[in-house]
Amino acid sequence: MRKPIIAGNWKMHKTIAEALELVNSLKGSTRPEVEGVVCVPFTALSEVKKAIAGSDLKLGAQNMHWEENGAFTGEISPLMLSEIGVDYVVLGHSERREYFAESDETVNKKMVSALSHGLTPIMCVGESLEEREAGAEKKKVEAQVKAGLKGLSSSDIEKIVIAYEPIWAIGTGKTATSEQANEIISFIRNVVRDIAGEVADSVRIQYGGSVKSSNVAEIMGQSDIDGALVGGASLDSEEFAKLINYGEVK
Numbered sequence: 001m002r003k004p005i006i007a008g009n010w011k012m013h014k015t016i017a018e019a020l021e022l023v024n025s026l027k028g029s030t031r032p033e034v035e036g037v038v039c040v041p042f043t044a045l046s047e048v049k050k051a052i053a054g055s056d057l058k059l060g061a062q063n064m065h066w067e068e069n070g071a072f073t074g075e076i077s078p079l080m081l082s083e084i085g086v087d088y089v090v091l092g093h094s095e096r097r098e099y100f101a102e103s104d105e106t107v108n109k110k111m112v113s114a115l116s117h118g119l120t121p122i123m124c125v126g127e128s129l130e131e132r133e134a135g136a137e138k139k140k141v142e143a144q145v146k147a148g149l150k151g152l153s154s155s156d157i158e159k160i161v162i163a164y165e166p167i168w169a170i171g172t173g174k175t176a177t178s179e180q181a182n183e184i185i186s187f188i189r190n191v192v193r194d195i196a197g198e199v200a201d202s203v204r205i206q207y208g209g210s211v212k213s214s215n216v217a218e219i220m221g222q223s224d225i226d227g228a229l230v231g232g233a234s235l236d237s238e239e240f241a242k243l244i245n246y247g248e249v250k
């Protein structure tokens, strides 16, 4: 049984004060059957960790370097994240691949490192509009999944979360239909099965791209979709509370 996971990726939004305001009003709206995760900027991690103590909310970072320390100006290491008590780390988001030259190889190094430091990666994959229009979406996500999971054991793969985020649906208001999302997510699960066998049935795979309270129930109703990675709609506590509750207000 895969526990649903709704993660908010705040991207480069929220000062510490704003972050605390959001999580403090969100804390009472969680429910034990669904894992709610807030992936906050590095600067807010420590304070948000303290603020969510004792609640069902989990904490995520949005990136990390693969090394524990070194001359890597501006980077944050897995040791630094685990010291704070971070649970999840988003790796290979399309914005990092596009604007910060992340490659399948660096994503793989980060995957290996995160798992060895007890952090659960949320590994993002997804095709561009051009790739979708050329009918190459499966080829693209298959290559990203295989490269990202290279060298990982089945027991490590069992722990990870994958987020399928078609780039053309991110922040555009264009959601993939729930059937389109389910089809690719089911395909991704088969790719994982080829690599790691039956543990593929335990791997949680999210959909991301313009998810909001008005479409979350339909998305979560699909057979292979285990959650959502939410950008814009996670920045408002009421909206994110509704997302965790599949559109209902608790």
Ligand SMILES: O=C[C@H](O)COP(=O)(O)O
Pocket: 009, 093, 165, 169, 170, 171, 172, 173, 208, 209, 210, 211, 229, 230, 231, 232, 233
């Ligand atoms: O990480 C989240 C995704 O990039 C989706 O963002 P969005 O919900 O604003 O489309």
